[in-house]
Amino acid sequence: MAKRQKVLVLYLKLPSLEGEVISWATFDGTGKKLHMTGDSDEPPYPTGLDALLDGWRLFQASQAIPEHPGQEFRTSYLKHEFFFEKLEEGDF
Amino acid sequence: MAKLLTTEQMAEFANSGCLFFDELIDEQTNKEFLDDIGHTEIDDVDSVQEYYRNIKATSSIPRIPAGKKLKDAYPKGSPLEKIFGNEVVDGAIKSLVGSNTIIDHQFLHITFPTKYFKQAHQRQMSQQNHQDSTIDPRSTFDVQLFYFPTEVTKEMGGTRFHPGTHLRIVNEFGIAKYQNILGQKSIVCKPGTIGIFHSGLWHGAGVNFSENIRYMFKVRLQPTEKQELLWDPEKKYQPLPNRALYWTDESKDKTINDILMRSYPWQEADTNRLDKINVVKFWRLLTGHKKMDVDYWLTRIENELY
Numbered sequence: 445m446a447k448r449q450k451v452l453v454l455y456l457k458l459p460s461l462e463g464e465v466i467s468w469a470t471f472d473g474t475g476k477k478l479h480m481t482g483d484s485d486e487p488p489y490p491t492g493l494d495a496l497l498d499g500w501r502l503f504q505a506s507q508a509i510p511e512h513p514g515q516e517f518r519t520s521y522l523k524h525e526f527f528f529e530k531l532e533e534g535d536f
Numbered sequence: 537m538a539k540l541l542t543t544e545q546m547a548e549f550a551n552s553g554c555l556f557f558d559e560l561i562d563e564q565t566n567k568e569f570l571d572d573i574g575h576t577e578i579d580d581v582d583s584v585q586e587y588y589r590n591i592k593a594t595s596s597i598p599r600i601p602a603g604k605k606l607k608d609a610y611p612k613g614s615p616l617e618k619i620f621g622n623e624v625v626d627g628a629i630k631s632l633v634g635s636n637t638i639i640d641h642q643f644l645h646i647t648f649p650t651k652y653f654k655q656a657h658q659r660q661m662s663q664q665n666h667q668d669s670t671i672d673p674r675s676t677f678d679v680q681l682f683y684f685p686t687e688v689t690k691e692m693g694g695t696r697f698h699p700g701t702h703l704r705i706v707n708e709f710g711i712a713k714y715q716n717i718l719g720q721k722s723i724v725c726k727p728g729t730i731g732i733f734h735s736g737l738w739h740g741a742g743v744n745f746s747e748n749i750r751y752m753f754k755v756r757l758q759p760t761e762k763q764e765l766l767w768d769p770e771k772k773y774q775p776l777p778n779r780a781l782y783w784t785d786e787s788k789d790k791t792i793n794d795i796l797m798r799s800y801p802w803q804e805a806d807t808n809r810l811d812k813i814n815v816v817k818f819w820r821l822l823t824g825h826k827k828m829d830v831d832y833w834l835t836r837i838e839n840e841l842y
Contacts, residue, residue, distance in 0.1 A: 457803075463805070481715045481716070482715070
């Protein structure tokens with residue numbers, strides 16, 4: 445049996461896993477489902493914590509980086525990024 | 537006679553980064569435009585590049601050098617001259633980028649239906665989210681005018697866009713990793729609809745699951761003058777006085793400031809406040825009132841006493 449990785453990326457309203465999901469992306473290494481931009485309007489979980497409760501393992505979270513002096517009001521990319529994974533066994 | 541935008545429409549643009557005018561262009565002009573763009577049979581081509589090569593070879597849409605004045609760009613009596621001569625389109629352009637706007641570029645975006653990808657043995661994917669066309673830290677802004685000559689149904693995957701993202705400065709496809717963003721919208725419209733985007737608005741093309749090709753003609757326009765009160769040449773606009781914050785009187789009528797301070801579901805709790813600050817800064821530039829404020833966002837932090 446081979447193992448394949450499924451990756452779930454959640455962007456939250458807060459830097460805490462309790463924060464509500466505001467953006468999401470899924471990449472399915474099992475090949476069972478092809479996800480793409482704009483494929484769902486409803487988030488897969490209400491919060492990051494709900495993803496943990498469903499068995500997703502957190503493996504990376506964005507750091508808190510102080511704003512650059514003089515650039516405090518510049519806005520850019522979504523800030524609170526969390527990477528999760530699930531490993532799935534099967535004959536792929 | 538150009539029909540300039542209202543202050544409410546300008547506030548809507550300042551806050552959301554986009555405006556729409558449904559079924560604005562008449563049926564005859566839509567037909568003339570479709571006749572002009574050039575034709576090729578989808579069943580006879582092996583690649584998107586070949587399709588574009590064929591369609592460009594038969595198209596009468598002129599090639600326009602970057603930087604050419606819009607008013608000199610399209611032949612008299614051509615459908616594009618009629619579209620830009622429409623009083624609402626003309627007024628919106630004059631209100632946002634002035635009377636002497638120049639063309640950055642134009643392009644006919646074609647989104648192919650599923651059958652094309654099947655016959656080409658290619659994976660049919662949507663276009664990822666992006667911001668045109670490179671990192672742009674200017675206060676000046678360009679606009680992108682989107683013209684939809686045919687109906688766009690939901691299954692045709694009309695342009696996806698994210699209202700309120702236009703003032704976030706990112707590097708083009710640096711936002712491609714956000715597959716879905718809460719509050720995302722896709723254009724579903726009748727023939728002849730015009731959309732105008734701030735050049736910073738995050739967007740991308742959807743997947744076309746219909747049987748028909750989807751067309752969208754885009755022109756990016758750049759100003760050559762300061763974008764201050766262009767919609768209000770008599771300079772009638774005056775900022776509203778401060779109002780109570782948090783402990784508010786809900787019975788009061790909604791004002792321009794409510795449009796300017798609208799939040800979006802994709803905004804983080806902390807950065808949402810910076811987004812509001814940036815809308816106020818943008819409104820200062822648009823109105824020329826350099827000290828104006830909404831809901832004390834800038835006054836509070838400009839009260840530096842040391």
